[in-house]
Amino acid sequence: MKLDSNLIYDAALDDELFARLPNILAEATGSRSCVLHWRDQQGSAEVFAHSGYFSDDHMADYAANFVAHDLWTEAGMRQGFINQAWRVTDLVATDDFERSVFFNEWIRAMGDDTYYCSGSVMRTRHGDGIVGLHRGRGQDDFSRETLGKLNGYVGHLRRMFEIRARVAGLGERNRLLDSMLACNGQAAFVLDRHGRVVLASRPGETILTDGSLLRLSRGMVKAARGDDDAALQRAVAAAASPSSSAASTVVLHDRMDRAIVATAMPIGTAVHSSAAVLLSLQSPPPPLPGDLARQQLQERYGLSAAEADIAIRLADGGSPRSISDQRQSSIATVRSQIKHVLAKMGVQRQTDVVRLVLQAPR
Numbered sequence: 001m002k003l004d005s006n007l008i009y010d011a012a013l014d015d016e017l018f019a020r021l022p023n024i025l026a027e028a029t030g031s032r033s034c035v036l037h038w039r040d041q042q043g044s045a046e047v048f049a050h051s052g053y054f055s056d057d058h059m060a061d062y063a064a065n066f067v068a069h070d071l072w073t074e075a076g077m078r079q080g081f082i083n084q085a086w087r088v089t090d091l092v093a094t095d096d097f098e099r100s101v102f103f104n105e106w107i108r109a110m111g112d113d114t115y116y117c118s119g120s121v122m123r124t125r126h127g128d129g130i131v132g133l134h135r136g137r138g139q140d141d142f143s144r145e146t147l148g149k150l151n152g153y154v155g156h157l158r159r160m161f162e163i164r165a166r167v168a169g170l171g172e173r174n175r176l177l178d179s180m181l182a183c184n185g186q187a188a189f190v191l192d193r194h195g196r197v198v199l200a201s202r203p204g205e206t207i208l209t210d211g212s213l214l215r216l217s218r219g220m221v222k223a224a225r226g227d228d229d230a231a232l233q234r235a236v237a238a239a240a241s242p243s244s245s246a247a248s249t250v251v252l253h254d255r256m257d258r259a260i261v262a263t264a265m266p267i268g269t270a271v272h273s274s275a276a277v278l279l280s281l282q283s284p285p286p287p288l289p290g291d292l293a294r295q296q297l298q299e300r301y302g303l304s305a306a307e308a309d310i311a312i313r314l315a316d317g318g319s320p321r322s323i324s325d326q327r328q329s330s331i332a333t334v335r336s337q338i339k340h341v342l343a344k345m346g347v348q349r350q351t352d353v354v355r356l357v358l359q360a361p362r
Contacts, residue, residue: 003028008156012163022051025153029133029146033114035059037073037130038161053134058110069101073130076121083158085151087142088117118142118150122158129161187281190267193240195220195233195277207281213254221279228252228317232262235351239264240276249355251317252281259283259317261358297357307341310334314341314350315357 001007003024011018022034033053038046045067047059054062062070075081075091088097097103097115107114115137122129133150135142187203196219200208207214208221215222221236223229228250235248247265254260265278297308306327313323320338324331342348345356 003153005153005156008153008160009163012160013167018164019049022049025131026051026133029118029142029150030135031118031133032136032139033134035130035132035134037132038127038165039067039130040127054110054112062106066102066106069106071097071100071102072117072119072132073121076119076130077128082121082123083154085118085120085147085154087147088119089141113137115139116141118147120150120154120157122154122161124158124162124165126162126165129158129165131157189221189279191221191236191240191264191277191279193276195236195240197221204281212256213252213260213281223252224255225253227319231351232264235262235264236277236279239266241266247355248349248351249358250351251315251354251358253317261354263355293357301345303341303344307337307344310337311341311345311353311357314338315354 001020001024007017007024008021011021022036026032026034033051035050035054036048038048045063047063050059067073071092072088075088076086078091081091113136114134116135116139117132119130119132122131131150133142186201187207188201189197189204190199192198197208197216208216211224213224215224221232223232231250232252235250238248247263249261249263252260252262261282263280263282265280267276267278293312294305294308297303297311298305303311309327310323313326318326320331320334323329324334327334338350338353341353342350345353347353347356
């Protein structure tokens with residue numbers, strides 16, 4: 001299949017053709033292999049498509065462990081080389097490459113001899129699309145003629161990446177909106193990994209405007225009460241962790257001391273989006289009478305009366321120190337009892353105790 005601008009633009013919207021594009025680019029430039037990369041504005045990397053010379057596992061290993069060591073792409077991302085074709089031997093000294101982690105721990109470690117590279121880093125409003133073309137050590141380096149040929153395609157390839165990023169971004173936004181709609185009209189926010197608001201439902205916007213429960217600081221969601229904010233930030237950070245799959249629940253209080261349950265839940269992200277956390281708010285159900293609540297916790301989880309009391313106080317927003325003061329017990333005793341509560345309730349964090357107490361049948 002002949003490479004031309006029409007084919008490149010067709011690949012912008014045709015996933016099957018896009019998957020074949022690396023092979024077409026490799027054939028058109030006399031390359032042994034070709035990889036299409038993407039780096040978003042937060043620096044996350046993904047291999048979009050490759051010609052098959054490297055395995056999917058090799059590409060996954062590259063994206064997970066060697067992006068930061070890829071001195072070829074880093075050289076091509078320097079000022080003055082963006083949006084134009086280059087060859088690596090003009091940018092990186094051979095000795096530097098042969099001593100690099102990239103060459104010794106990725107290329108040579110897989111028994112390969114990839115040595116020459118030509119490509120381009122194409123900057124868009126959503127991130128950088130990257131084309132890498134490769135040849136082995138026993139082959140010739142890329143000629144100026146081949147470099148000029150690739151340069152003729154760079155503008156079209158950059159616009160292709162822009163179109164794909166825009167389409168993916170629309171799909172991602174719709175998915176995030178669906179996540180918020182699943183909150184049934186509750187106040188909800190989509191946050192990035194740093195706690196900054198990406199999207200907010202209308203009830204959520206109202207809460208931020210009011211400022212009595214949550215407020216914005218440099219785009220980040222903060223609890224109005226300082227003693228609540230530390231717990232909120234821990235919950236968001238835990239949900240935003242790449243390895244996280246569990247939701248975290250905290251109890252927030254407004255300026256009238258009314259309790260609101262905040263749940264920070266990880267959400268899957270596309271490479272074009274920094275969205276990482278769905279934060280939803282809801283008023284807790286009316287509390288059970290104290291004796292009945294303690295009895296229920298004792299029966300359900302085998303807690304002692306003291307442990308049930310501590311679990312309830314945690315759900316009310318108490319800290320180990322405040323519970324120690326209220327119960328006139330030493331802080332060491334309270335912390336020991338909290339450990340027993342965690343073990344008996346089968347959880348590892350105090351926020352999970354709060355969630356289980358608040359979710360108990362009324």
